[in-house]
Amino acid sequence: MAKKKKTVAVLYGGKSTEYEISLLTAFSVINAMDLEKYRVLPVYIQQDGRWIAGSEITKRLDYKDQLLLAENTAIENQAERWLAPSASIAENSRPDIVFPLLHGPNGEDGTVQGLFELLNIAYVGSGVSGSGVGMDKVLMKDILSAHDIPGPAYVSVARSQWERKAPSIIAEVKKAIGYPCFVKPANGGSSVGISRCPDERDLPASVKEAFRFDNKVIIEQNVSGREVEIGVIGNHELSVSVPGEIKTNEAAFYDYQSKYEDGKSTLIIPADLPDSVKEEMEAVARRAFRALNLSGLARVDCFVREDEPRVVVNEVNTMPGFTRFSMFPLLWQHSGLTYPRLIEKLIDLGLARYEEKQKIQYRIDQ
Numbered sequence: 001m002a003k004k005k006k007t008v009a010v011l012y013g014g015k016s017t018e019y020e021i022s023l024l025t026a027f028s029v030i031n032a033m034d035l036e037k038y039r040v041l042p043v044y045i046q047q048d049g050r051w052i053a054g055s056e057i058t059k060r061l062d063y064k065d066q067l068l069l070a071e072n073t074a075i076e077n078q079a080e081r082w083l084a085p086s087a088s089i090a091e092n093s094r095p096d097i098v099f100p101l102l103h104g105p106n107g108e109d110g111t112v113q114g115l116f117e118l119l120n121i122a123y124v125g126s127g128v129s130g131s132g133v134g135m136d137k138v139l140m141k142d143i144l145s146a147h148d149i150p151g152p153a154y155v156s157v158a159r160s161q162w163e164r165k166a167p168s169i170i171a172e173v174k175k176a177i178g179y180p181c182f183v184k185p186a187n188g189g190s191s192v193g194i195s196r197c198p199d200e201r202d203l204p205a206s207v208k209e210a211f212r213f214d215n216k217v218i219i220e221q222n223v224s225g226r227e228v229e230i231g232v233i234g235n236h237e238l239s240v241s242v243p244g245e246i247k248t249n250e251a252a253f254y255d256y257q258s259k260y261e262d263g264k265s266t267l268i269i270p271a272d273l274p275d276s277v278k279e280e281m282e283a284v285a286r287r288a289f290r291a292l293n294l295s296g297l298a299r300v301d302c303f304v305r306e307d308e309p310r311v312v313v314n315e316v317n318t319m320p321g322f323t324r325f326s327m328f329p330l331l332w333q334h335s336g337l338t339y340p341r342l343i344e345k346l347i348d349l350g351l352a353r354y355e356e357k358q359k360i361q362y363r364i365d366q
Contacts, residue, residue, distance in 0.1 A: 114128045143292055180197060183203070185212075241332050
């Protein structure tokens, strides 16, 4: 008897500046999934926030995959039934697990994770708290600092604070951070809205740019060092990938153009690092993963310096770029885990996390 396929809802698009990146990610993942093993339910979130089942991505698939996806039609037409928390939802209309390939706010930040918790549906990746602090760079750095995990010095600024006392904030940045520094939206990714600020005269314009994308801004110390990233997967027992280095060539930093458009950045995998530094980076990555209460996957972005501490955590990404040519899958490919197998591994981790959560009791009279 053939083993029953698991239905995987692939969630993509979204109300985010990283919408286009999400489409590329979903296209890549769906094309790599074993459609003889999984029933794939593409669920597209338009930029206006509306959810639509089975569109946008399916037309980009090759002919064979379109035929395999055709069997999902009955499930696709029932997508709206499992998006409403109702006791009357038929079990066969629900996916076994959701793979939320959403980048940035309104998807990577704990919002859809909260929805799936309410619906009691399994999903890939970190839960509400881990996703939330992973997206908010200020909360992330506050927690990492509390766990004595080295990171750049930083100042957090709310829009209302900047409007009321910009001169005093500028003075604080000069004293606590110095120049050059980096100005970023607190919630965001793919380097959208980030500026490298050479001196004090550039700070107001950089802050204004960051406030286009969030109501909170983080101003960070410029750290001199090599940009090295490492992947982590697991729930309780964690595995780490080989490290990979980013060479930005002409760019002042690894900005949006460097990542997705100009092709001038180079990924060196594995990074050429002494064994002692690799061990330190692996240990720091595991500590950061656990400190932020993450699960499933994360990419830990670091600076490797000549002096102490040698490994400084810049940030942790709970849903990193996930096309075949993105850093995270390439790190695991060089660690012996192929792209299709990585996808399966993350689905299995999401299902295992869900099964563990079912052991929790919510009534005291049982």
